[in-house]
Every structure is written in structure tokens, then in C-alpha cells.
Amino acid sequence: MSTPLHPTADAASRLFGGHFGAEPEGTWSAPGRVNLIGEHTDYNDGFVLPFAIQHRTHVALGLQVAERRSIRVVSTFDAGAVEVPLDELDDLFPSRRDEIVEWARYPLGVAWALLHAAGRDTASVTGVDLAFAADVPVGAGLSSSAAIEGATATALDEVWNLDLDPVTLAQVGRRAENEAVGAPTGIMDQMASMLGRTDAATFLDCRSLEANVIDLGFAAAGLELVVIDTGVKHSHATGGYGERRSACERGAAIMGVPALRDVSIDDLARAAELMDDVTFRRVRHVVTENQRVLDTVRTVREQGPTAIGDLLVASHASMRDDFEISVPELDTAVEAALAAGAVGARMTGGGFGGAAIALVRRADVEKVTDAVNAAFAASGFSAPTIFTVTPSAGAHRDA
Known part of the structure; x- marks a missing residue:
């Protein structure tokens, strides 16, 4: 007896059948x-500590008849379908x-980049039809984009025998x-989505791409990670993200290094003398955030997850004050969660909206949730969406 499909995988399969008329x-x-900690460090060749979550993007794939030779994509989150001949990628x-x-x-770009990475031309592969469905909240800073990319890459790698x-x-x-x-993101999201493991985070060196599994121990410690989606939408392809990245590149050039990964805490005094205030604060965030990632990994290993709260709080303050990517809704979420007893809290993702996370004792989840909802109502903000996430497995074939 076959295992029932995940509801979202089933939705992708049903969409495929309805649109393409086949199984x-x-x-x-x-x-x-x-991302537990390590924000805007990835494109600076730094360190990050993300984990894959239970929310996924599913793709149903079918091979086309030989003469069609295109890629057709359709999804539950957009009414339109798109078709591009393989030879036009x-x-x-x-x-x-x-x-x-x-x-x-996203999926068409993956097909294009995948063929280049494999050194294959379009004549060597079959046309495909792809139908997508997802339960990753879009715009919440939970990398719905990397989920689309990872699902597409994993599927096409298999059916095109790229290995x-x-x-x-x-x-x-x-x-x-x-x-x-056209979004100038780093490698963190895609690595987390590909390499995820149950009950663990991925400690990633974004320069070498060396990745280590870090057992988090949330369950044994009686902890939950609560996501507070503010509902404030953001887009990595818009200006604020690119401006921050440019400031980081400018700071590295001023310091005479390839990337801010090569600037240490001890170098910050010299950086302050060489840079304008805004560039310096952008640099200071990245340099101190890299150190916080290393400190978090060490603390989890030596003292357990309940001891990382202050590092999460310091990360949020740095993003709010030095990198200036928080918004009032994110600050309210963090402050209310901490006041209600969260071990630690911070905004997560690219910023300018999206979500905050709070590390919470299981017994306090309802209290923290109620406190955040009340704080949003008191501030006149739209109600947030609040849910827990579980460290989960990376990209794979479902059926």
C-alpha cells in the first residue's frame, strides 16, 4: 500500500493533472x-546557522513528448502558466x-543554471512540465524562493540524469x-534547503561552503522556535537589500580585504577612523554578527540551546541599529516576546518586513503568542501570523 502524499504534494499533482492532462x-x-543567527553575513563570505523547516515547496514533474522541447510551469500561487522553449533559455x-x-x-532560471553547471546543452535534455504548490509563507523571510529553487533543481537533476x-x-x-x-542574495538559503537535517542546524562557512551539522537539542530542552510573521511584505529584488550589500563591499574595499569575513572585532577601531558613519555601522553589524554565529555554535555545544538567548537579542539590536533593516512591527514582536518570557528573540531574514523568531520554553508558547498579539493590537498593527517551526529534512524526492 503506497504512502499518502503530503497535502501540498497532492495539490501539486492535482494541479499537474488538471493543467497538463496527464499524471x-x-x-x-x-x-x-x-536562520537561527547570522544575518547578511552570507554574501560577505561569513558564517550562518540556518535550519530547514517543515514548510515545503512541492513540484510535480512530467516529461514532454520529444517534439515539444520546452519547459512549462504552472503554480497554485499564480493563475498564469508560462512556457519557454528549451533553446531560448x-x-x-x-x-x-x-x-x-x-x-x-525561479524554476526557469534553475533550469538554465543547471544546464550550465552540468556542462550540458539543451539538445541533450527532454522538455518538462512542472506544477508547483507550497506551504512556505511567502514574504515572511522563510525563503520560499530557495524552496522553489531546491525542489526544481532536485527534480531536474534526477530526470535529466545530471548527477x-x-x-x-x-x-x-x-x-x-x-x-x-535579479536578487543579489548569498548562498545560505539554498544550502539550508538542500542540506537540512531533522532536529539540527547547518553551520555554514559561506566562503568554503563547508557545512557542519549542529544538533540543536530543542526537543530535549523543552524549547520551541516560534515564528512571528508580521505580514509586512518585502522583496530582495528591491533597493534596500542591494544598498546594504553595496555598503558591505565598499567597507571591505576600504579595509583592503576581499570580504568582510576578513575583518575582525579588533579591526573595528581602525574601520571607524576610515569610514563614514553609515558604512562603518553596516560593517560593524556584519563583523559582530559573524562572531555571534561562532559564539552560538560554541554555546549550543557546550551549554545547550537555552544559553543562546542573549546572542539572539544582540543580533536583533545590531540589525535594528547598525544595519537598519528592522521595522516597528519586528521590534514590537521581539520586545513583546522577550517581555513574556522568551529565552531570546530576533528578526530573521533579509529585513524590511517579514518575520521575527523567538526561542520559547514549550510551556510559555501560548503566553508569548498572546503577548505578541496584544502588543500588535495596542500599536494599531495588523494581527501577525504566529506558528512554530521544527528543524526538518532537506530537498528530496517525495514519490
């Missing part, structure tokens, strides 16, 4: 992620990407997001 070859999925990306609706650039390793598939996702979508 899919199978379904594949990849998770979103929460190189013409589209990156120079004509704006001709494609933004959500479809690429998970790190290469993560790099494919990053190239798609950078060049096909």
Missing part, C-alpha cells in the same frame, strides 16, 4: 528555512529576464536567484 512522473520537494537569462513573470523566473551533488545544486539555485531573478 506526473513524480513529486519532489524542498523546505524553506529559518540562454537568450532569456539574464538579459531578457524581465519578460518573464517573477515567480516563473550533481547537493552543494552544486545549491549554487545553481543561487545563480538563478542572482542572475535570472
Whole structure:
């Protein structure tokens, strides 16, 4: 007796059948992620500590008849379908990407980047039909984009017999997001989505791409990670993210190093003398955040997860004051959660909206939830969406 599909995988399969009039070859999925700590360090060659979550994007895939030779994509989150001939991928990306609706650039961009990574031309692969469904909250900073990329890359790698390793598939996702979508993100989200493990985080060196599994021990410690989605939408492709990245590159150039990874806490006094105030504060956030990631990994290993609260709080303060990517809703979520007894809390993701996270004792989840809802109501903000996330497995075939 076959195992029932996950509801979202079933939704992708039903969409596939309804739109393409056939049964899919199978379904594949990849998770979103929460970043426990290490924000805006990834594109500075630094350290991050994300984990994959139980919310996933599923794709149902079918092979086309030989003469069709295209990629067709459809999803439950957009009414339109998009079809691009395989032979036109190189013409589209990156120079004509704006001709494609933004959500479809993710899977189409992955197909384009995947063939380049494998050293294959379009004549060597079969056309495919893809139908997507997801339960990763969009715009909450939980990397719904990396979930689309990871699901697509994993599925196409298998059916096109490319045999690429998970790190290469993560790099494919990053190239798609950078060049096909036009969002200047780092590698963290894709690595977390590809390499996720149950009850563990991925400690990633974004320069070497060396990844280590860090057992978190949340369950044994009686802890839950609560996500507070503010409902304030953001987009990595808009200006604030790019401006922060430019400031980091400017700071590294002033310090004469390849990336801010190469600047230490001890170098900050000299940096303050060489830079304008804004550039210095951007640099200080990245340098101190890198150290906080290292400190968090050490603390989890030596003292357990209940001891990392102050590091999470310091991370939020740095993003609020030095990197200036928080918003009033995020600050309210963090302050209310801490006041209600959270072990630690911080905004997570690219900033300018999205979600905060709070590490909470299981017995206090309801109290923290009620306190955050009350604080939002008192401030006149729209009610947040609050839920818990569990460290989960990375990209794989479902059926």
C-alpha cells in the first residue's frame, strides 16, 4: 500500500493533472528555512546557522513528448502558466529576464543554471512540465524562493540524469536567484534547503561552503522556535537589500580585504577612523554578527540551546541599529516576546518586513503568542501570523 502524499504534494499533482492532462512522473520537494543567527553575513563570505523547516515547496514533474522541447510551469500561487522553449533559455537569462513573470523566473532560471553547471546543452535534455504548490509563507523571510529553487533543481537533476551533488545544486539555485531573478542574495538559503537535517542546524562557512551539522537539542530542552510573521511584505529584488550589500563591499574595499569575513572585532577601531558613519555601522553589524554565529555554535555545544538567548537579542539590536533593516512591527514582536518570557528573540531574514523568531520554553508558547498579539493590537498593527517551526529534512524526492 503506497504512502499518502503530503497535502501540498497532492495539490501539486492535482494541479499537474488538471493543467497538463496527464499524471506526473513524480513529486519532489524542498523546505524553506529559518536562520537561527547570522544575518547578511552570507554574501560577505561569513558564517550562518540556518535550519530547514517543515514548510515545503512541492513540484510535480512530467516529461514532454520529444517534439515539444520546452519547459512549462504552472503554480497554485499564480493563475498564469508560462512556457519557454528549451533553446531560448540562454537568450532569456539574464538579459531578457524581465519578460518573464517573477515567480516563473525561479524554476526557469534553475533550469538554465543547471544546464550550465552540468556542462550540458539543451539538445541533450527532454522538455518538462512542472506544477508547483507550497506551504512556505511567502514574504515572511522563510525563503520560499530557495524552496522553489531546491525542489526544481532536485527534480531536474534526477530526470535529466545530471548527477550533481547537493552543494552544486545549491549554487545553481543561487545563480538563478542572482542572475535570472535579479536578487543579489548569498548562498545560505539554498544550502539550508538542500542540506537540512531533522532536529539540527547547518553551520555554514559561506566562503568554503563547508557545512557542519549542529544538533540543536530543542526537543530535549523543552524549547520551541516560534515564528512571528508580521505580514509586512518585502522583496530582495528591491533597493534596500542591494544598498546594504553595496555598503558591505565598499567597507571591505576600504579595509583592503576581499570580504568582510576578513575583518575582525579588533579591526573595528581602525574601520571607524576610515569610514563614514553609515558604512562603518553596516560593517560593524556584519563583523559582530559573524562572531555571534561562532559564539552560538560554541554555546549550543557546550551549554545547550537555552544559553543562546542573549546572542539572539544582540543580533536583533545590531540589525535594528547598525544595519537598519528592522521595522516597528519586528521590534514590537521581539520586545513583546522577550517581555513574556522568551529565552531570546530576533528578526530573521533579509529585513524590511517579514518575520521575527523567538526561542520559547514549550510551556510559555501560548503566553508569548498572546503577548505578541496584544502588543500588535495596542500599536494599531495588523494581527501577525504566529506558528512554530521544527528543524526538518532537506530537498528530496517525495514519490
